[in-house]
Amino acid sequence: MSKDIVLAFSGGLDTSFCVPYLQERGWAVHTVFADTGGVDADERAFIEQRAAQLGVTSHVTVDGGPAIWEGFVKPFVWAGEGYQGQYPLLVSDRYLIVDAALKRADELGTRAIAHGCTGMGNDQVRFDLTVKALGDYEIVAPIREIQKEHTQTRAYEQAYLEERGFGVRAKQQAYTINENLLGLTMSGGEIDRWQAPGEGAVGWCKPRAEWPSKPLRVRIGFERGEAVSLDGEKVAGHALLARLNGLFAAYGVGRGLYTGDTTIGLKGRIIYEAPGLISLLTAHRALEEAVLSKQQNRFKPEVARRWVELVYEGFFHDPLKTDLEAFLASSQSTVNGEVMLETSGGIVNAVAVESKHILHAKGATYAQTADWGVAEAEGFIKLFGMSSTLWAEVNRS
Numbered sequence: 001m002s003k004d005i006v007l008a009f010s011g012g013l014d015t016s017f018c019v020p021y022l023q024e025r026g027w028a029v030h031t032v033f034a035d036t037g038g039v040d041a042d043e044r045a046f047i048e049q050r051a052a053q054l055g056v057t058s059h060v061t062v063d064g065g066p067a068i069w070e071g072f073v074k075p076f077v078w079a080g081e082g083y084q085g086q087y088p089l090l091v092s093d094r095y096l097i098v099d100a101a102l103k104r105a106d107e108l109g110t111r112a113i114a115h116g117c118t119g120m121g122n123d124q125v126r127f128d129l130t131v132k133a134l135g136d137y138e139i140v141a142p143i144r145e146i147q148k149e150h151t152q153t154r155a156y157e158q159a160y161l162e163e164r165g166f167g168v169r170a171k172q173q174a175y176t177i178n179e180n181l182l183g184l185t186m187s188g189g190e191i192d193r194w195q196a197p198g199e200g201a202v203g204w205c206k207p208r209a210e211w212p213s214k215p216l217r218v219r220i221g222f223e224r225g226e227a228v229s230l231d232g233e234k235v236a237g238h239a240l241l242a243r244l245n246g247l248f249a250a251y252g253v254g255r256g257l258y259t260g261d262t263t264i265g266l267k268g269r270i271i272y273e274a275p276g277l278i279s280l281l282t283a284h285r286a287l288e289e290a291v292l293s294k295q296q297n298r299f300k301p302e303v304a305r306r307w308v309e310l311v312y313e314g315f316f317h318d319p320l321k322t323d324l325e326a327f328l329a330s331s332q333s334t335v336n337g338e339v340m341l342e343t344s345g346g347i348v349n350a351v352a353v354e355s356k357h358i359l360h361a362k363g364a365t366y367a368q369t370a371d372w373g374v375a376e377a378e379g380f381i382k383l384f385g386m387s388s389t390l391w392a393e394v395n396r397s
Contacts, residue, residue, distance in 0.1 A: 004110035005140060006030045008101045011047035013168060014116035014143055017157040019054040020164050021142045022114060028057040030108060034100040036064040036093035037181025037242065054166060062100040065238035068093055068181055073241060077284050078225050078328040079304035083312045087258050088274045093180040094123055095316045098130040105137065112138045119144040122263045125314040133317035175201060181241055183274030191269055197257065203273045204249040211251050211345035218247060218341050220283045225332030227280055244276035251345045254278035263313045279348050283339035286350030291334045291357040303327050
């Protein structure tokens with residue numbers, strides 16, 4: 001009898017190959033597509049039709065927007081740091097895809113999970129470690145299996161499907177492009193060769209020549225560090241992020257060229273575009289800087305960097321990540337208010353902050369007026385710099 005297995009499915013070459021490969025090894029394949037915001041209605045329909053064409057035992061499509069907001073965007077914005085100071089972790093939808101696949105496996109009463117990751121990338125680490133952290137499941141990775149014997153893997157997959165009567169959609173792309181609610185990444189071609197991106201290396205973000213002539217201003221409202229409103233309108237988190245993507249992409253905001261240290265030890269170079277996330281981070285940081293104490297603002301980036309490294313490297317369910325999130329959540333108790341963002345193109349700035357928690361001293365304005373005397377200031381400077389002053393005096397030649 002066939003054994004049930006759940007396959008995280010995208011309809012692309014790799015996951016399409018996985019279906020007959022698994023079926024021929026005695027598996028009844030149940031596919032799950034977690035829609036994390038990277039496809040339109042036509043593509044979503046294609047994925048469902050592709051699963052049916054391949055003869056899967058069952059197929060479900062899951063709306064991953066709310067999960068990706070709650071599970072990733074909220075704590076990421078609280079953290080406020082990109083990986084290695086730049087990359088906004090746009091691959092983090094992988095964890096929500098695994099969650100959807102495991103939920104389906106539990107519904108079917110099977111402990112077998114399959115994915116289409118290769119043996120040369122980071123995603124296999126994220127998939128496998130998440131599965132292992134969440135239960136005792138069997139992991140089947142067909143692409144890794146065929147890579148043990150075949151060097152031209154994608155050509156082998158295409159021939160395998162065509163021999164069984166399944167057409168392969170021609171996608172003449174010079175670049176590898178991944179999209180989801182968080183943003184877009186692009187690699188391949190001259191990007192991989194550390195050369196300047198070509199004219200075709202464009203995604204959501206409009207080039208300068210197409211930026212609107214009038215500046216854009218939006219107000220984002222926060223409650224306990226979570227964005228809850230846009231221009232005064234209450235909006236669900238994932239819908240708010242989608243709107244910000246559209247608004248700020250038109251002004252070319254959130255595009256970067258990044259080289260980073262990958263989990264598997266290689267250097268990875270990509271173009272990324274995250275207009276919504278970059279805008280959210282800018283607004284949140286401006287509010288935090290105004291309402292957190294000096295010591296909070298100094299210490300919090302250390303926690304944030306560690307949290308970001310765990311998420312990037314696959315440790316999404318490690319207990320340390322949970323511990324760090326407890327600190328981040330605690331730090332957000334006074335991060336309430338509204339921030340006005342403005343852009344004329346390329347970059348976004350927080351131009352106004354409103355909050356009842358701003359740490360503003362009555363009767364004092366930096367470098368202008370104060371409620372202390374000059375003698376007090378001079379005494380503070382003397383004591384504050386005592387150690388350095390003594391060192392200089394003792395060691396002066």
